[in-house]
Amino acid sequence: xxxxxxxxxxxxxxxxxxxxxxxxxxxxxxxxxxxxxxxxxxxxxxxxxxxxxxxxxxxxxxxxxxxxxxxxxxxxxxxxxxxxxxxxxxxxxxxxxxxxxxxxxxxxxxxxxxxxxxxxxxxxxxxxxxxxxxxxxxxxxxxxxxxxxxxxxxxxxxxxxxxxxxxxxxxxxxxxxxxxxxxxxxxxxxxxxxxxxxxxxxxxxxxxxxxxxxxxxxxxxxxxxxxxxxxxxxxxxxxxxxxxxxxxxxxxxxxxxxxxxxxx
Ligand code: WAQ
Ligand code: MG
Numbered sequence: 001x002x003x004x005x006x007x008x009x010x011x012x013x014x015x016x017x018x019x020x021x022x023x024x025x026x027x028x029x030x031x032x033x034x035x036x037x038x039x040x041x042x043x044x045x046x047x048x049x050x051x052x053x054x055x056x057x058x059x060x061x062x063x064x065x066x067x068x069x070x071x072x073x074x075x076x077x078x079x080x081x082x083x084x085x086x087x088x089x090x091x092x093x094x095x096x097x098x099x100x101x102x103x104x105x106x107x108x109x110x111x112x113x114x115x116x117x118x119x120x121x122x123x124x125x126x127x128x129x130x131x132x133x134x135x136x137x138x139x140x141x142x143x144x145x146x147x148x149x150x151x152x153x154x155x156x157x158x159x160x161x162x163x164x165x166x167x168x169x170x171x172x173x174x175x176x177x178x179x180x181x182x183x184x185x186x187x188x189x190x191x192x193x194x195x196x197x198x199x200x201x202x203x204x205x206x207x208x209x210x211x212x213x214x215x216x217x218x219x220x221x222x223x224x225x226x227x228x229x230x231x232x233x234x235x236x237x238x239x240x241x242x243x244x245x246x247x248x249x250x251x252x253x254x255x256x257x258x259x260x261x262x263x264x
Contacts, residue, residue: 004071006035006036006037006068006070006074007035007036007037007068008032008065008066008068008253009040009043010064011029011050012030013028013029013051013054013059013061013062013063014028014059014061015059015060015061025060025061026057028051028056029050029051029054029056032158032177035161044066047064048064055200055201056199073253075252075254076254076255077254077256078256079183079256080182080186081215082179082263084216084219084264087218087220090220090222092220093206093219097207097218097221098120098124100193100216101193101195101208101232102120104192104210104212104234105119105141105193105234107212108192108236119141119144123195123232127232128228129230130154130229130230130231130232131199132152133151133153134153134156136155136231137230137231138155138235138246139232140235140236140242141236142238147235147242155250156249156250157185158249158250158251159251159252160180160184162256162257162258163255163256174203174205175263176258178207178215180256182215183209183215184252184254184256185249186211187254188235188240188245188249189241189244190235190236190237191210191233191234192236193208193209193234194207194208194210194233194234196232197222197228197229199228200229201227204219204220204222205220206218206222206229217264233249
């Protein structure tokens with residue numbers, strides 16, 4: 001055993017909703033960490049606390065998974081640079097986000113005007129489709145197809161944390177977690193851009209991100225109290241295969257160096 005042992009911790013919590021035939025598990029909360037051995041116990045306790053105090057409700061089911069991770073399997077990435085956009089209204093913020101993502105797609109695909117147009121009109125509809133999902137939509141800008149193996153669940157980016165963060169934190173820091181996820185996602189094979197709105201009813205800041213855009217925080221993207229949110233990963237199947245992209249998102253261990261990344 002050495003102090004270079006890392007452990008991955010994953011938590012997800014859900015609640016049963018509905019009756020009889022309609023009964024189903026609704027996702028309440030999830031978290032991801034990669035920490036050193038000494039922090040495992042405390043971080044685990046903090047995750048459970050977080051699940052049990054979430055604003056989406058009281059969980060009926062909490063799953064915590066702890067796995068050893070070898071240091072040699074970890075890739076270290078530099079955090080995306082952060083910019084901040086202030087807007088008057090959430091409608092303005094959402095439009096801006098759609099616009100930024102639309103442009104990122106156009107830059108990839110200058111030759112296919114028809115697809116670009118239909119894509120711009122599709123974005124609000126795609127976002128609505130993500131609302132009940134626990135993961136993200138993986139949308140192929142080359143074909144207009146969804147590439148998640150399971151459309152109801154979506155694709156989850158996992159096995160990631162901030163570098164040197166053995167910090168034990170029971171309450172969620174949306175920004176810190178999002179910059180880590182967005183940095184991992186932006187470095188995925190074939191990834192064009194990401195679009196994100198939180199599903200937490202009292203967190204209205206969202207973002208769009210890509211290697212070219214960096215991480216663009218948009219301070220209002222939905223109405224306060226709205227519990228609908230989601231993520232769309234915009235992917236280009238001409239640049240990589242869906243399989244390698246999903247494999248990277250779900251399996252590759254990533255630590256993100258957030259030192260150069262100042263919250264703005
Ligand atoms: N992989 C893929 N999709 C995910 C993941 C994941 N690991 N975690 C969450 N999602 C999806 C899922 O469908 C959620 O409903 C949706 O994203 C939103 O997740 O700079 O809190 O955890 O201050 O609610 C942005 C911070 C916070 C902006 C985003 O997302 C800022 C946030 P949430
Ligand atoms: Mg949430």
